[in-house]
Amino acid sequence: MLFMITSKDFNKANDIANWINNLEETEKNLIIEQINSQIAPEKDNKNTNSKQASNRLINTFSTSKATICPHCGSLAIVKQGKAKGNQRYRCKKCRKYFSTSTGSITYNSKTDKTKWELFLAGIIHDHTNKELSEEAGISESTAHIWRHKIMAAIMTKTHNTTLNGVIEADEFYCKASFKGAKKEYKFRFNKNNDFQVIQKTPDYELYGFTSSQKRSKDKQKRGLSRIQVCIPTALSEDNQFCGKPAGLGNVSSQELEKTYLKNFSPGVTYVTDKSPASISFAKDYSLSHIDLKAGKESRFGSTYNLQKINSFHSKLDRRAQSNRNYATKYAEEYMSWMAWLLREKEKSSLEKVSDLLSLINVGSDTATWEQVKNTEFPSELRNVVR
Numbered sequence: 001m002l003f004m005i006t007s008k009d010f011n012k013a014n015d016i017a018n019w020i021n022n023l024e025e026t027e028k029n030l031i032i033e034q035i036n037s038q039i040a041p042e043k044d045n046k047n048t049n050s051k052q053a054s055n056r057l058i059n060t061f062s063t064s065k066a067t068i069c070p071h072c073g074s075l076a077i078v079k080q081g082k083a084k085g086n087q088r089y090r091c092k093k094c095r096k097y098f099s100t101s102t103g104s105i106t107y108n109s110k111t112d113k114t115k116w117e118l119f120l121a122g123i124i125h126d127h128t129n130k131e132l133s134e135e136a137g138i139s140e141s142t143a144h145i146w147r148h149k150i151m152a153a154i155m156t157k158t159h160n161t162t163l164n165g166v167i168e169a170d171e172f173y174c175k176a177s178f179k180g181a182k183k184e185y186k187f188r189f190n191k192n193n194d195f196q197v198i199q200k201t202p203d204y205e206l207y208g209f210t211s212s213q214k215r216s217k218d219k220q221k222r223g224l225s226r227i228q229v230c231i232p233t234a235l236s237e238d239n240q241f242c243g244k245p246a247g248l249g250n251v252s253s254q255e256l257e258k259t260y261l262k263n264f265s266p267g268v269t270y271v272t273d274k275s276p277a278s279i280s281f282a283k284d285y286s287l288s289h290i291d292l293k294a295g296k297e298s299r300f301g302s303t304y305n306l307q308k309i310n311s312f313h314s315k316l317d318r319r320a321q322s323n324r325n326y327a328t329k330y331a332e333e334y335m336s337w338m339a340w341l342l343r344e345k346e347k348s349s350l351e352k353v354s355d356l357l358s359l360i361n362v363g364s365d366t367a368t369w370e371q372v373k374n375t376e377f378p379s380e381l382r383n384v385v386r
Contacts, residue, residue: 070103071096073362103360105149111138119146120353124341129325144325145369151333152367153359158336161240166269168309169234169260169278171251174320176229176381178203179327208383229328229381231316232259233335235309236268241339244332247380253280261285271304312338329377 069077074093081088086099101107106116119136123146127135132143204210209227230251233243242263246255256277264270270287272278273294282289292298298306315338319326326334344352 068360068362069094069096070098070360070362103362103365104357105146105153105359105366106357107366111142116146116357117353119143120150120356121349123147123150124349124352145372147325148330148333148372148375149367150356151330151337152372153361154340155333155336156361156364157359158241158339161242161263162265163234163236163240163242163263164265164268165237166271166304167234167236167264168271168306169232170273170306170309170313171275172231172233172313172316173228174231174317174328175227176204176207176209176328176377176383177320177326178209178377179325203377207377207381226383229331230255231331231335232256233309233312234260234263235312235339235342239339239342241336243335245328245378245381248383251275251277253277253284256281257284269304271306273298273306312342328381329375 067077068075069089069091072091072094074091076092077089078092079087080090080097083099086101088097088099090097106113109116115136115138119132119138122132122135129140129143129147132138132147133140136143138146226249228249229245230247230249231243231245232251232255233241235241242260244259246259253276260281264287268287269290270278270282271290271292272282274291279289279291281287282291290304292304292306299310312335316331316335319334344355347355
């Protein structure tokens with residue numbers, strides 16, 4: 001195929017070349033790598049073991065050029081010297097200073113970037129905390145904190161997501177899990193250098209559950225009850241997501257309103273089963289509503305069905321029923337992460353790592369170790385008199 005190249009095209013090419021030549025060396029290399037990835041994007045070998053994929057050094061995206069103020073979102077930024085070898089910037093709008101890492105998941109981290117990149121490649125392939133610890137050379141507790149820092153950052157973006165077009169929605173029910181909650185604390189006294197064990201009320205008891213209700217031990221018991229957590233979830237055609245634990249027992253239209261309404265754009269097509277709460281919610285807000293019969297219609301409907309949301313819930317159920325580090329208080333984080341992986345499924349591992357390293361929620365700091373550790377069980381799910 002022949003292409004006609006005009007003098008105007010040559011001028012544009014020269015402008016781009018001059019712009020690249022004026023960049024710093026690390027920025028120049030990044031632009032070249034990104035151009036190469038667009039021409040011949042790297043694809044993961046499906047036959048390659050995921051651990052081998054995560055062990056590749058991913059240093060292409062270690063440094064990126066700041067293009068937006070993480071404090072206010074302004075594009076009016078200027079270079080303002082360097083700090084500890086890193087480029088520093090000043091925002092003309094809010095007048096605050098920042099660096100390329102400000103607001104990112106690696107901000108204030110003293111760990112080498114290479115370890116972050118190996119960790120991110122591992123979490124993308126759903127490795128356990130133990131595997132991540134071995135691959136990135138970090139402790140398991142650090143792997144746990146980093147995992148939740150990333151998922152919390154994705155979740156923060158989800159809060160403001162707008163869902164358009166056809167939206168599949170359904171409720172997921174599971175038993176409350178308090179995995180990771182400690183039963184006791186130990187304190188050291190400096191005077192005589194011994195330990196005093198101080199008993200702590202278990203979380204499940206504190207929030208109104210019995211020991212037999214804290215996990216899925218009675219999973220064989222069918223039907224809804226006040227010990228089951230209801231998680232309304234909605235997915236759009238382009239895999240945008242909203243959802244969170246809403247309450248205990250059967251869902252109400254008011255709970256659906258709190259979960260969905262702020263994320264639904266005008267003119268959406270709301271596809272659900274024939275639950276009374278969904279019908280009532282759609283009627284109250286005049287939504288275009290398709291209510292499908294349970295079974296064949298909802299699974300194999302030619303125009304509308306609930307296959308996508310059912311598949312999403314199946315993955316969540318496997319996570320909730322496994323002995324992995326799933327706890328109900330982190331349910332929204334896990335779902336936000338699963339939806340992000342759906343949206344990014346066509347990208348290579350390198351591109352996903354790059355997206356995570358450059359992820360910035362304007363005006364919002366990433367979660368700290370203390371915030372992850374002290375995450376509270378949602379008040380709406382506490383099985384006590386309020």
